[in-house]
Amino acid sequence: MSGKWHGWRVAVILGVVATILTTTGAISLVARAAETEWSRLSARPLPEVFAKAGKWYATDQVALVSTNPRRLQGKPGDAGQPILVNGDQGRVADLITREQFQDVELRCEFLVAKGSNSGVKFNGQYEIQIRDTASEKKLTGDSCGGIYPRAEQKPKYHHIDEGVAPKANVAKPAGEWQSLHVIFQSPRFDAAGKKIANAKFVKVVLNGETIHENVEVAHPTGHAWVNPEKPKGPLLFQGDHGPVAFRAIEVRAWTAPKANE
Template structure:
């Protein structure tokens, strides 16, 4: 990032070069990488709001209400709830991930391992039988033509563990990257070894044969960035961190 761009992002996010970034007042546990810092991401849209509190807008529950606050540790995806997604500068293979998030009514977000395998975050009345498009689901594969549409059901979570719009959710996930032989061919699928949403196990030893969504035709790789989706409705994040594992 060029210096001028870095300073613009720093000013918007409420910190100055040389000072501690938002979230540094609550350091990540040993071995974990704190991602609540602008420098952790390839590009940070200046519309992000860094604050110390967020809630549903009392006048419109499909929006989140937040005001910038110096030293805040919560990131909200702008006034309109649609902003460029975040991709980490670093690439990761096997890892543990911790994400705390809040969505507005009818909002849609997610976290993508290696940038292409998505765990769905969505506000929707919990179905009797959850699917991959439910809260905590492994998102279905999809095509974009003639219109965006799913071509399978994805992988449903074991439980409807999501909390109502305007409440914080916590996801803890252990990820195993796909394996490749000396010839470059895939020798083992990627897998969600374990995922726990709000204290409930939602996935265990769940293999993914391909990336998810419309990324499914892409060639798989041993590593990739962590992505936070921010372009499908109001969402807030806090305490996002990652720990590479052997």
């Protein structure tokens, strides 16, 4: 084969590849190949992942107690992909990861008892609410999937705004497994420590439906709204507000795509 013919073939092939990459978005696929791998937290020993596991336990199965649907019943054991349950009474200390995260992507599944309440907090203080609200008509940030309202503890705990309601009520009834997928971007600070950009819930997907997109959060949520904000922090899985179970908890670092991706 002549050098001229060979060079022509190479040029054609490169041109076709470039066209395919541009028109199919394959450039993004190449970029995503370098993303951090998912880390399944719930598959590792509790004390290894969480600072204080307390009375949380791992089980192979969990369900509503037949005689009292406000409670969960599990079978403690060493499961291959364990379900994490917040104790027999459903009121134990929160699970807080030892690892600190900045921009993070989380996937997990959860199940709550009737009337129960939990949540996942990013940086330990920006909460996506988990609650038994499948039949709720008026949605607020206190509904399942909502960005939790700001609150004050005295004279009695109360909300001081409505938070950010999910776009739709896609929550499932108590006793059913639900999926949650969140991309969270931490607040940004300059060299002097001054905040220059708010925290943001880039995307929140509940049970396969997008319920938040690019929602900035000017303050931490709940009564933590007066606390100093930080560029990174732990993930917190709330365990002191009622029976809840989590499984398939996966996290990875997240990087915002460039404008041309």
